[in-house]
Amino acid sequence: MKRVLVCVLLLIGVLGLSTQTVGITSIVEHPALDAVRDGIIDVLEENGFKDGESIVIDFQNAQGSVSTAVTIAKQFVSLNPAVMVGIATPSAQALVNASKTIPIVFSAVTDPVSASLVPSFGKNPGNVVGISDMTPVKTQLQLLKLTLPQVETIGIIYNSGEANSVTIREFAKEACDALGMRLVDITGSTTVEMVTSLNAQIKDVDAIYIGTDNTAASSIQSISKVALREKIAIVAADIDIARSGGLIGFGFNYYQIGRATGELVVQILKGASPSELETKILGQNSLILFVNTDIAEEIGIEIPQSVLDLANIVVTNGVETER
Known part of the structure; x- marks a missing residue:
């Protein structure tokens, strides 16, 4: 009986070690940003990263408060997640200010360069990449x-x-x-x-x-x-x-922005570095x-x-x- 219990505990330990955390934070609740979150999660599941199984998704909403966004970012960093996702500019800025090493993917950020998230569109050095919703x-x-x-x-x-x-x-x-x-x-x-x-x-x-x-x-x-x-x-x-x-x-279509963001997250979970990926604006289509x-x-x-x-x-x- 002891041997069975030890094996079970060892198995739990191994599974725990192999489960990666994805922290997702949004500045506020409204249909567009909620659609971004849904698009990210759907793409993760389609690629075998299902919440509660191969990964743990920790979603936090700042309810419109920048100070809460900063607190959430600090909490995420303490968890040492595989990747952190910031939906909208204030949440993305909070994550970028909180860590220079943990991979960060931003989404639905109008001007990531002016927001000091990345130096430019395309590939950049560092731990940050994402999708812009620069509107026409x-x-x-x-x-x-x-x-x-x-x-x-x-x-x-x-x-x-x-x-x-x-x-x-x-x-x-x-x-x-x-x-x-x-x-x-x-x-x-x-x-x-x-x-x-x-x-x-x-x-x-x-x-x-x-x-x-x-x-x-x-x-x-x-x-x-x-x-x-x-x-x-x-x-x-x-x-x-x-x-x-x-x-x-x-x-x-903000769901499509979420899906494009999810594709970046998947690549990072599979071992890619943010510096290998491109920051871009979604296509006009x-x-x-x-x-x-x-x-x-x-x-x-x-x-x-x-x-x-x-x-x-x-x-x-x-x-x-x-x-």
Whole structure:
């Protein structure tokens, strides 16, 4: 009996040693970032890395708090995981600041270079690699202008504390200047602050633009209530944001971003170094155009047929149709 018990304990010990931990952290809960997480986990499973079997996945959400993201990063480092994954800029920055040796994969980071995650796109020395969701800001604003040619002033809603959103704001300013429109900053670090700013400035704008801002994404239901009340159109860089009250959404499929991220994680689990892998932006074929004709009717806008013809997803009478 003793020999059996010893064998069982030895087997447990061996299995424990062979089980790798993957730490995944996200700055906040909202559909786009949740889709990234799901895409990562699905790719891991498809490649034989199933949670609770060959690996242990430790997922932690910072609930919008940068200080919590830092605490999570420190906790992950103490576990000495095989790889750490940071979803969105603040969580990725927290991981990179916490370790210079443990492999780190970032995902859904707009500008990883300005965020000091990597020196450049492509291959880099060090322990960090990932997938950017740098969104085509000028194209989004061109779509807005095509749909609403009378628009002269655009309000951009963002959290100035999010590095990714500051970058998007700079691109939006350049695009507005080129398109002959004026950009108005509507900022806030919380839902309450954003909605307060929006209420104070909505009379000064003809339309609203929301980039890949995590605070705005989490606040979109409150934002859209104000916009619909004032019959102001929202154009978003994320179709999941647009689904909660936007007229147009043009952006990446975040589940596909998650899958691309998962492929990097798999390669690292199989022995690759982050320095051997490439940091990149997902291809343009992953962009999706979402149009809500119900919102258009509610705020008194007729969407040009040329825009509808390009749409991948159209909402009519509450029904979402894929094309």
